[in-house]
Amino acid sequence: MEIGFEMKDKMTIVHLQGRLDAETSPAAESQLLPRLSASGGNWLVDLKDLEFISSAGLRVFLMLAKRARECGTKLTLCSLRPGVRNVFEISGFCTIFAIEDSPAGI
Numbered sequence: 675m676e677i678g679f680e681m682k683d684k685m686t687i688v689h690l691q692g693r694l695d696a697e698t699s700p701a702a703e704s705q706l707l708p709r710l711s712a713s714g715g716n717w718l719v720d721l722k723d724l725e726f727i728s729s730a731g732l733r734v735f736l737m738l739a740k741r742a743r744e745c746g747t748k749l750t751l752c753s754l755r756p757g758v759r760n761v762f763e764i765s766g767f768c769t770i771f772a773i774e775d776s777p778a779g780i
Contacts, residue, residue, distance in 0.1 A: 677705050684715040687777070691723035694731030703734045710741050710749075717742065720777060722753035727761050739770055752777050 675698035678689040686709070694702055710717060719738075735751075742749040752774040754762060762768050 675702055677702060679709065686710075686713045686715055686717045688717060688719045689723065690719065690721055693726040693728075694724060694734060695726065695728040696730040699728075699730040699734045702731075703737060706734065706738060707741055710738060710747060711745055713745075713747065716748040717750070718777060719749070719751045720753050721751055721758055722755070724755065724758050727758050729765075732761070732765055732767060735767065735771070748772070750774060 675694060676689075676691040678691070680687045680689075688706070690702070692698065738749060741747075750772040751762075753776055754773065759768075759773075762771075762773070
């Protein structure tokens with residue numbers, strides 16, 4: 675799992691690449707949650723390079739949603755691959771998050 679951050683017009687853009695599963699989710703959570711708390715702006719999480727997500731990975735997103743709500747941060751996901759989108763749909767996470775087809779939709 676690789677995580678990249680960039681700033682664009684007071685928005686943090688997060689790029690996730692690889693697999694978000696039981697092995698990688700603790701490190702992802704420890705990188706994402708503190709940064710979300712300190713960012714002070716909206717977040718766009720670009721998932722075009724996320725190849726796989728497990729229930730442990732979904733937990734990371736659930737924690738992000740909770741922290742974003744606490745901080746007053748708008749959290750948007752974009753560019754979900756079909757397999758990842760399917761996991762979000764089956765789990766009901768599509769109702770929790772704002773999801774766009776591409777970063778251009780923001």
